[in-house]
Amino acid sequence: EVLLVESGGGLVQPGGSLRLSCAASGFTFSNHWMTWVRQAPGKGLEWVANIKQDGSEKYYVDSVKGRFTIFRDNAHNSLYLQMNSLRVEDTALYYCARNGGAPEHWGQGTLVTVSS
Amino acid sequence: EILLTQSPGILSLSPGERATLSCRASQSVSSNLAWYQQKPGQAPRFLIYGASSRVTGIPDRFSGSGSGTDFTLTISRLEPEDFAVYYCHQYGSLPRTFGQGTKVEIK
Numbered sequence: 001e002v003l004l005v006e007s008g009g010g011l012v013q014p015g016g017s018l019r020l021s022c023a024a025s026g027f028t029f030s031n032h033w034m035t036w037v038r039q040a041p042g043k044g045l046e047w048v049a050n051i052k053q054d055g056s057e058k059y060y061v062d063s064v065k066g067r068f069t070i071f072r073d074n075a076h077n078s079l080y081l082q083m084n085s086l087r088v089e090d091t092a093l094y095y096c097a098r099n100g101g102a103p104e105h106w107g108q109g110t111l112v113t114v115s116s
Numbered sequence: 117e118i119l120l121t122q123s124p125g126i127l128s129l130s131p132g133e134r135a136t137l138s139c140r141a142s143q144s145v146s147s148n149l150a151w152y153q154q155k156p157g158q159a160p161r162f163l164i165y166g167a168s169s170r171v172t173g174i175p176d177r178f179s180g181s182g183s184g185t186d187f188t189l190t191i192s193r194l195e196p197e198d199f200a201v202y203y204c205h206q207y208g209s210l211p212r213t214f215g216q217g218t219k220v221e222i223k
Contacts, residue, residue, distance in 0.1 A: 035212075037160075045152075045160065045203055047212040061211045062117070095159060102150035102207045104171070106159040 002026040002105040004096050009110030016086050020110055022079040022096030030054075030074040033099035036081050038092035039109070046092070049081065050099065064090075086114045118142050118206050122215035128223040135191040137218045139204035144184045148208030151180055151189045154217075155200045163202075164189065194220070 008020040022034070036048040049060045049070040058070050069082040079096050091114045097103030119142040129135055139149065147167040152160035162171050164180035167187055177192040191198055199222050204215040 037214075044217045045154075045205075045214040047205075047214060050212070059210050100165065101148065102162070102165050102205055103160075104162045104165075106162075108159055 002098060004098065004105060004107035006094060006096050006107045006110035009094065009112045011113045011115065012086055013116050014086060014088055014114055016114070017082070017084045018086065018112060020081040020083065020094055020096075020112070022081075022107060024077045024079065024096075024098070027098065029072075029077040034070075034072060034079045035097045035099055035103045036070060036079075037095045037097055037103060037106075038090075038112075039095070040089075040092045043092075048094070051079070083112070086112075088114050090114050117211055118145060118209050118213050120204050120206055120213055120215035122202075122204060122218045124218060125216075126219045126221060128221050129194055130223045131194050131196055133194050135189075135194055135198070135220055137189040137191075137202055137220075139182075139187040139189070139215050141185045141187075141206060143209075145206040145208035147183050148206055149180075149182070149187050150205045150207065151178075152203045152205060153198075153200045154203065160203065191220075196222075 003025045005023045035050040051058045051070045067085045093109040095109045098105040121140045123138045149167045151164040154160045168180045179190050181188050201217045201219045
């Protein structure tokens with residue numbers, strides 16, 4: 001069974017940093033693109049970033065470029081999202097997802113709250 | 117960036133009725149269009165990929181159609197568990213984008 005478990009969320013002040021983690025199991029992690037998607041409270045889904053199997057390609061939504069970095073550790077079946085210079089508008093539930101073409105398996109999310 | 121516009125925003129229907137949800141892209145995504153269902157407090161559930169291919173385990177009352185810029189998700193006969201928010205997602209162009217969602221509510 002595919003299992004994705006996010007962690008690392010919490011309350012942070014504007015301008016602060018957080019690193020999200022996603023532990024993957026039940027499949028060959030190194031064979032799949034991986035994605036981060038977020039959902040602000042009461043709002044819709046927003047694609048954030050994705051990363052190729054070997055980490056050689058990474059893509060971001062414009063609103064996080066230069067502030068967020070997606071990376072992975074295939075030896076430890078883990079996906080990460082380093083978030084710097086956080087803004088109030090980054091407040092959201094952050095999901096990691098395994099890709100086929102589209103995200104097909106999702107974790108339950110980790111909540112990031114940016115507030116002073 | 118490709119904008120996906122879903123309509124209607126809210127669809128009020130009764131169990132047993134047919135639901136027709138629309139997703140329109142601002143430029144062609146070919147058939148690189150997926151649909152998700154989301155219930156309160158849950159992660160999205162993958163329903164349809166390639167515009168019309170049903171994910172394994174998804175009931176056949178769910179069907180997708182379309183290509184290019186105009187797509188439709190149809191639920192042939194609504195079951196009580198189908199009342200939820202539905203999102204379309206394009207994965208043909210970067211950045212990937214989602215529609216704003218259609219809420220299917222009980223009338």
